[in-house]
Amino acid sequence: MLHYAFFSFFLLLLLPFSRQYLKLAEFHFPQNMKGRSFMFMSVLLCATFHVSFSIIDGLVANGNFELGPKPSELKGTVVVGGSDSIPEWKISGFVEYIKSGQKQGDMLLVVPEGAYAVRLGNEASIMQRISVMKGMYYSITFMVARTCAQEERLNISVTPDWGVIPIQTLYTSSGWDPIAFGFKAESATVELLIHNPGKEEDPACGPLIDSVAIRTLFPPKATNKNIIKNGDFEEGPYIFPNSSWGVIIPPNIEDDHSPLPGWMVESLKAVKYIDSDHFSVPQGKRAVELIAGKESAIAQVVRTIPGKTYVLSFSVGDASNSCEGSMIVEAFAGKDTIKVPYESKGKGGYKRAALKFVAVGIRTRIMFLSTFYTMRSDDFSSLCGPVIDDVKLVSLRKP
Ligand SMILES: *[C@@H]1O[C@H](CO)[C@@H](O)[C@H](O)[C@H]1NC(C)=O
Numbered sequence: 001m002l003h004y005a006f007f008s009f010f011l012l013l014l015l016p017f018s019r020q021y022l023k024l025a026e027f028h029f030p031q032n033m034k035g036r037s038f039m040f041m042s043v044l045l046c047a048t049f050h051v052s053f054s055i056i057d058g059l060v061a062n063g064n065f066e067l068g069p070k071p072s073e074l075k076g077t078v079v080v081g082g083s084d085s086i087p088e089w090k091i092s093g094f095v096e097y098i099k100s101g102q103k104q105g106d107m108l109l110v111v112p113e114g115a116y117a118v119r120l121g122n123e124a125s126i127m128q129r130i131s132v133m134k135g136m137y138y139s140i141t142f143m144v145a146r147t148c149a150q151e152e153r154l155n156i157s158v159t160p161d162w163g164v165i166p167i168q169t170l171y172t173s174s175g176w177d178p179i180a181f182g183f184k185a186e187s188a189t190v191e192l193l194i195h196n197p198g199k200e201e202d203p204a205c206g207p208l209i210d211s212v213a214i215r216t217l218f219p220p221k222a223t224n225k226n227i228i229k230n231g232d233f234e235e236g237p238y239i240f241p242n243s244s245w246g247v248i249i250p251p252n253i254e255d256d257h258s259p260l261p262g263w264m265v266e267s268l269k270a271v272k273y274i275d276s277d278h279f280s281v282p283q284g285k286r287a288v289e290l291i292a293g294k295e296s297a298i299a300q301v302v303r304t305i306p307g308k309t310y311v312l313s314f315s316v317g318d319a320s321n322s323c324e325g326s327m328i329v330e331a332f333a334g335k336d337t338i339k340v341p342y343e344s345k346g347k348g349g350y351k352r353a354a355l356k357f358v359a360v361g362i363r364t365r366i367m368f369l370s371t372f373y374t375m376r377s378d379d380f381s382s383l384c385g386p387v388i389d390d391v392k393l394v395s396l397r398k399p
């Protein structure tokens, strides 16, 4: 008890200097001021009196696996010391502890952050218990790389939410993809589980994992100034400050627990979430890059009044990432559609576009996709595409 009291006091001292405190203090959604301030107060209270770590916007405990097994718990790279061998994690099955620079066949394994990562063999898993706030939304971002030619998959879950993510090296040429997963906390402590459901012949085949981070989400609400939720994409998953790859938002996630609040990725392939620290972004700090042509689309279903006229407006641009050429963004509002051409020189910039439509139902599906596939001119193994941002939907009083 004394311990806790002391620690709370320590946290209280520390709080004003923490990054999250600063982040929470800068409200960029004036329309949500009330909700946000309330959230801020409760997060603050929670942090002070319940010693919750959930407010920390960054790596989970030993999320970069720099703390590893004792030498006696390792046989080569294989962890043999039991489920508690890797500090802060519970492991199960064939788990390897990989040092950066290690060779596998003729492949050199490079670790994105620090010097160590883990590899999950067939049916292996890593799990961590995380203190959160019941009822709040969170996003997990983690780095993943595949190591063998086989199709590899990962099942990431925070019960009852889970998602099976196919691991491809398609998106980033470094071989490591930062991937996002969203969940709603059903209790004050949740179990974050990453499991490789694979059954490969070679048990050493299986994805590498590094840099597991968490971010609290504050899902924005629709307002009368914008019926689209999170139209500026400012609310979304944690982006590693040192990674210039953005974050992959995989397809087929339930929209109410999306790591990109309000939005769902409906198509076969992912979209990329980018930030202004590493990319050119039309508005604010964050935006979405449509990286996989017609195979990747983001959508939101909004409430509409049949017969009423609406205007959907948005920015189309490029991320200043050497993604050059003629691009087209297709925007849909129910059955109405507009094609917006954009000539990209790969150096940043954007234009506005608008689609006027009359709603036919009480719900209208708003969707964006890119007509073409594009490759970076400096890196032919990296997919890229047009950026969309600042999506607004308003109803017209006088059509
Ligand atoms: C993924 O993991 C969760 C939690 O363990 C489980 O409930 C779910 O069935 C798994 N999904 C698949 C497709 O294996």
Ligand SMILES: *[C@@H]1O[C@H](CO)[C@@H](O)[C@H](O)[C@H]1NC(C)=O
Residues within 6 Å of the ligand: 113, 114, 241, 242
């Ligand atoms: C980010 O990069 C800087 C400079 O290279 C380094 O000092 C810092 O530890 C890195 N942070 C993370 C989280 O990797």
